[in-house]
Amino acid sequence: xxxxxxxxxxxxxxxxxxxxxxxxxxxxxxxxxxxxxxxxxxxxxxxxxxxxxxxxxxxxxxxxxxxxxxxxxxxxxxxxxxxxxxxxxxxxxxxxxxxxxxxxxxxxxxxxxxxxxxxxxxxxxxxxxxxxxxxxxxxxxxxxxxxxxxxxxxxxxxxxxxxxxxxxxxxxxxxxxxxxxxxxxxxxxxxxxxxxxxxxxxxxxxxxxxxxxxxxxxxxxxxxxxxxxxxxxxxxxxxxxxxxxxxxxxxxxxxxxxxxxxxxxxxxxxxxxxxxxxxxxxxxxxxxxxxxxxxxxxxxxxxxxxxxxxxxxxxxxxxxxxxxxxxxxxxxxxxxxxxxxxxxxxxxxxxxxxxxxxxxxxxxxxxxxxxxxxxxxxxxxxxxxxxxxxxxxxxxxxxxxxxxxxxxxxxxxxxxxxxxxxxxxxxxxxxxxxxxxxxxxxxxxxxxxxxxxxxxxxxxxxxxxxxxxxxxxxxxxxxxxxxxxxxxxxxxxxxxxxxxxxxxxxxxxxxxxxxxxxxxxxxxxxxxxxxxxxxxxxxxxxxxxxxxxxxxxxxxxxxxxxxxxxxxxxxxxxxxxxxxxxxxxxxxxxxxxxxxxxxxxxxxxxxxxxxxxxxxxxxxxxxxxxxxxxxxxxxxxxxxxxxxxxxxxxxxxxxxxxxxxxxxxxxxxxxxxxxxxxxxxxxxxxxxxxxxxxxxxxxxxxxxxxxxxxxxxxxxxxxxxxxxxxxxxxxxxxxxxxxxxxxxxxxxxxxxxxxxxxxxxxxxxxxxxxxxxxxxxxxxxxxxxxxxxxxxxxxxxxxxxxxxxxxxxxxxxxxxxxxxxxxxxxx
Amino acid sequence: xxxxxxxxxxxxxxxxxxxxxxxxxxxxxxxxxxxxxxxxxxxxxxxxxxxxxxxxxxxxxxxxxxxxxxxxxxxxxxxxxxxxxxxxxxxxxxxxxxxxxxxxxxxxxxxxxxxxxxxxxxxxx
Numbered sequence: 021x022x023x024x025x026x027x028x029x030x031x032x033x034x035x036x037x038x039x040x041x042x043x044x045x046x047x048x049x050x051x052x053x054x055x056x057x058x059x060x061x062x063x064x065x066x067x068x069x070x071x072x073x074x075x076x077x078x079x080x081x082x083x084x085x086x087x088x089x090x091x092x093x094x095x096x097x098x099x100x101x102x103x104x105x106x107x108x109x110x111x112x113x114x115x116x117x118x119x120x121x122x123x124x125x126x127x128x129x130x131x132x133x134x135x136x137x138x139x140x141x142x143x144x145x146x147x148x149x150x151x152x153x154x155x156x157x158x159x160x161x162x163x164x165x166x167x168x169x170x171x172x173x174x175x176x177x178x179x180x181x182x183x184x185x186x187x188x189x190x191x192x193x194x195x196x197x198x199x200x201x202x203x204x205x206x207x208x209x210x211x212x213x214x215x216x217x218x219x220x221x222x223x224x225x226x227x228x229x230x231x232x233x234x235x236x237x238x239x240x241x242x243x244x245x246x247x248x249x250x251x252x253x254x255x256x257x258x259x260x261x262x263x264x265x266x267x268x269x270x271x272x273x274x275x276x277x278x279x280x281x282x283x284x285x286x287x288x289x290x291x292x293x294x295x296x297x298x299x300x301x302x303x304x305x306x307x308x309x310x311x312x313x314x315x316x317x318x319x320x321x322x323x324x325x326x327x328x329x330x331x332x333x334x335x336x337x338x339x340x341x342x343x344x345x346x347x348x349x350x351x352x353x354x355x356x357x358x359x360x361x362x363x364x365x366x367x368x369x370x371x372x373x374x375x376x377x378x379x380x381x382x383x384x385x386x387x388x389x390x391x392x393x394x395x396x397x398x399x400x401x402x403x404x405x406x407x408x409x410x411x412x413x414x415x416x417x418x419x420x421x422x423x424x425x426x427x428x429x430x431x432x433x434x435x436x437x438x439x440x441x442x443x444x445x446x447x448x449x450x451x452x453x454x455x456x457x458x459x460x461x462x463x464x465x466x467x468x469x470x471x472x473x474x475x476x477x478x479x480x481x482x483x484x485x486x487x488x489x490x491x492x493x494x495x496x497x498x499x500x501x502x503x504x505x506x507x508x509x510x511x512x513x514x515x516x517x518x519x520x521x522x523x524x525x526x527x528x529x530x531x532x533x534x535x536x537x538x539x540x541x542x543x544x545x546x547x548x549x550x551x552x553x554x555x556x557x558x559x560x561x562x563x564x565x566x567x568x569x570x571x572x573x574x575x576x577x578x579x580x581x582x583x584x585x586x587x588x589x590x591x592x593x594x595x596x597x598x599x600x601x602x603x604x605x606x607x608x609x610x611x612x613x614x615x616x617x618x619x620x621x622x623x624x625x626x627x628x629x630x631x632x633x634x635x636x637x638x639x640x641x642x643x644x645x646x647x648x649x650x651x652x653x654x655x656x657x658x659x660x661x662x663x664x665x666x667x668x669x670x671x672x673x674x675x676x677x678x679x680x681x682x683x684x685x686x687x688x689x690x691x692x693x694x695x696x697x698x699x700x701x702x703x704x705x706x707x708x709x710x711x712x713x714x715x716x717x718x719x720x721x722x723x724x725x726x727x728x729x730x731x732x733x734x735x736x737x738x739x740x741x742x743x744x745x746x747x748x749x750x751x752x753x754x755x756x757x758x759x760x761x762x763x764x765x766x767x768x769x770x771x772x773x774x775x776x777x778x779x780x781x782x783x784x785x786x787x788x789x790x791x792x793x794x795x796x797x798x799x800x801x802x803x804x805x806x807x808x809x810x811x812x813x814x815x816x817x818x819x820x821x822x823x824x825x826x827x828x829x830x831x832x833x834x835x836x837x838x839x840x841x842x843x844x845x846x847x
Numbered sequence: 848x849x850x851x852x853x854x855x856x857x858x859x860x861x862x863x864x865x866x867x868x869x870x871x872x873x874x875x876x877x878x879x880x881x882x883x884x885x886x887x888x889x890x891x892x893x894x895x896x897x898x899x900x901x902x903x904x905x906x907x908x909x910x911x912x913x914x915x916x917x918x919x920x921x922x923x924x925x926x927x928x929x930x931x932x933x934x935x936x937x938x939x940x941x942x943x944x945x946x947x948x949x950x951x952x953x954x955x956x957x958x959x960x961x962x963x964x965x966x967x968x969x970x971x972x
Binding site: 072073075502503524533534535536537539540541559560561563564567568572574575576819822823824825826828830832 | 851869870874875876877878879881882883884889892895897898907911913914915918919920921922923924925926928929931933934936938950952
């Protein structure tokens, strides 16, 4: 990565083009992003991790030689030799050989199933081994040796592979270089709650097993059974090349460099994890990038530029979904300063800041569980800014009045570094805006490169841009796109008042240009919410899935989901679904919404599939739409001996009422027959639960990435009242939410929250309840099954053909077998 | 996998040797796209009615190499006509083929002409 950064800076700096740059790499591929290595487990796409594609090197006249290792350096002749025996001469040589994982000399470490965590090849090896393990032993365990940053990442990776994760750390705490013991304890609790087992204070003495690993021995009778081991016990610089040509190296490895990144040979530079600077190896990206920058300057730029003396080791990361940050001096010896601590183990939160004895300056700190204030705290630390009178407000928040204890990003000094990856200062961001060279966030990012690295500073950059624009008298609002300068709510109102019916009319009435993939589906959704037009009316403005009334899958085929209201289905209908799946060779799966999904249908097969389904009495399930999906139900009082009411009957009634309803995002409902809540109704946008004396109505719950329990809107109400409140609630949401905003996020933004929502829906405080109910009634009456429309109208079937000029289907499709069914061949 | 994209090279109007007849203009959806088969190639053709122009490009999206661009939505960005892939909303200029919201390889573009209400795409072979 640092080597690549050198190339990037070199290209940017090289005005005359007088140097030829040749890059050697022993791995088979160009430089890739090791920071995000664990993402490889999610998508297994090595290309995605590439920092730049091969042709980038070509376009910039850099010769890239991969799969070839440099074996020897002849300093006197300024020559190098590669593994295939080729020789090259150099004027300057830059060593960015990085590091290797340190493998402790433990007995048995060479057994099968022991891995290190460093390269894509390591990961591929682990994946293959884990796959085999899982087949032989579904409950297989994997241990990670090392509880540092990378070790915890590795634990997440083995967990994603379906293995039971165990982290084994020698020290008495996790992330010993970044965290104190309290912080480590809170992080440990949190990780354990996520299913990761943590073993501290364990010195591994032996790897057990016969050929393959079966366990780890700690003390005399302390052992852990495990089927795989990933070693992540630190790094060792790859300085063997430097040693072989007698460059000066440190006692514990690393090539000694000065503040120009020069080694003991002035024409050889060393950067990144191989360089020993100030007696330290820096394993972070930001110092590595700075080293690359300095080396470029030394060779072809400004030779006065030198490496910073004190390197900022602050880090913020999301580890397995948990915020962890540490900045400045995380541990504080009492002679240097004092600490303020906040700990809440029930919420897995820990915050610590260290301040000078006089309480004036921030010296460092640790944040676990919530690092949203990291950027500001880090800036206060870096810039030596004055602290507020009540220093504790920095981690507790101001507890009187609504004022933030930080002030805004605007109060930072002009020279504050906002983006550390690209070294962008506040003045770089605001200056361009003030001089009129840039006029929005996108342009600022393109021009300064701020927030284009790790992206951690993006909220701060956004705030700076918005605040600066405001100071220039420009209003910043969340407009839809360049074609419509309105919020969704405003646009909804305009289209309604002007009785707009089509996209062209909408552009005519209040937009400009020709639309895009953001505004077209949005207009389609609003028009559908206003008139309940189906997606067939204007197919070219529908989003991918709505256009063909099916969910596009990873290979361009589609899935088919007929509606099964409340999850109730007759054997006859089940047989029809089975027959359709058999006839078209579709992969079938029961969905989370109590219905059946049929995958792998080709575009041209969709109308025929639906013809059969509709003849059997099915309707579109709208699984593809931003619309009502399902109303899930438990079996209810008709069969269940605990049931308080007929949850299935009510779920069917609700699903039939709101089917086809288009909304800002998808809508899910649930009805449970008693408080045991088998339908998981409180995880839905609306949930109804039977209690003594009626139904309790809950709204704005969410599963997904940010789970939320639905909140109580009304208690012990009858069916009719429940429907009345639901009509009002859903219409109010449809009218006012931002695009693609689920009900939970909408309620978060609604001023006054659930209490305000109760006022509007139950007490009709805005005096719009009648209107909302009437609008819903119109939509319910206007419902038509859009698949029925297609099946009955041959003209509408025209778009379900892969080619306009041939009856052939897409010959690019490849399926592979999986558990007696099929799946698309992987990307 | 690169085989899929390497078959597609931008053809300039001056390099056209074959004008391939596709279909009548009214067979194309207004402001939408269709896919055309030509000698084993898949070409996406867009009838940009709002601008009164036609565009043709490779059907395969360079991101995940699926044959889907013809099913994408068209529009414009700062006046540049573009198509958004239906899979992950990668957008490409319909004038130059360049990827507007990322660093993907550009898509290959082909000239289109409409004569006597018949739509033709230009190929070099």
